[in-house]
Amino acid sequence: MFVGYARVSTQDQDTALQLDALAAAGCQKVYQEKASGASRRGRQELARCLASLGPDDVLVVYKIDRIARSLFDLLGILRHLERVGATIKSVTEPLDTTNSMGVFVVQILGAVAQLERSMIRERSIAGQVAARARGRHPGRARAMSPEDEADLVRDYLAGGFTYDSLSAKYGVSPSVAKRAVYRVTKPAAYQRRAKV
Structure with missing residues (x-):
């Protein structure tokens, strides 16, 4: 059986292109989700999809980077498919893991996808560093004025308030209330999170 898997990274994105391609490839069942590839918790449909596969099933994806976030992740998925007797096929890339050359091609494509993501991340970080050097702070403007934030933190530290009641x-x-408190009570941890 042909089983499809489609994923986009955010709720704003659409899986329609992938779903159309998977239908054209003959997928009888399709799992889809809107979740970041960087989070295992965020890919629950992928876990269900992989658990559903058995001997002679073919896992069909639009592109290999829709299923694996790194070469290590891809190799783990390939090992799982091998254990259950399934194979993988990409609609837009020449993949066929029924032979050793196909497995090699999948590994190369996974490595290239990982390199591309790393380069995008490096460019993004470099752009943020350059913006900070020019005095700009990437991201949304704060929801509260510095004075209101100070009042909120004072209320929190005085006790008797939860984040919900402060909000x-x-x-x-x-x-927003929690971030305001963390900026004062856990500045080192907050800075680390803000840089990621």
Whole structure:
């Protein structure tokens, strides 16, 4: 049986292109999700898809980078497919893991995809560093003024307030309240998270 898997990284993106291609490839069942490839927790449909595969099943993807976030991840998926007797096929790339040359091609494509993602990340970080050097701070503007943030943190440190109650009092989301508190109470941890 041909089993398809489609993934986009964010809720704003659309899987329609991938779904059309998987249908044209003859997939009888398709798993799809909107989740970052960097998070195993975010790829629950991939786990269900892999668990459903058995002997002679073919896992069909639009592109190899839709299923694996790194070469290590790809090799783990290939080992799983080999254990259950399934193979993998890409709609847009010449992949066929029923032979050793096909496995080699998959590994090369996985390495190239990993290199491309690393280069994109490096460029993104370099752009953020350059923007900070020019006095710009990438990302959204803060939801609260510095004065309101200081008042919120004072309320939190005085006790008796949860993030939910602070968010209601100041008209912001609980995550905004939590970030404001973390910037004061855990500055080193907050800086590390902000740089990722």
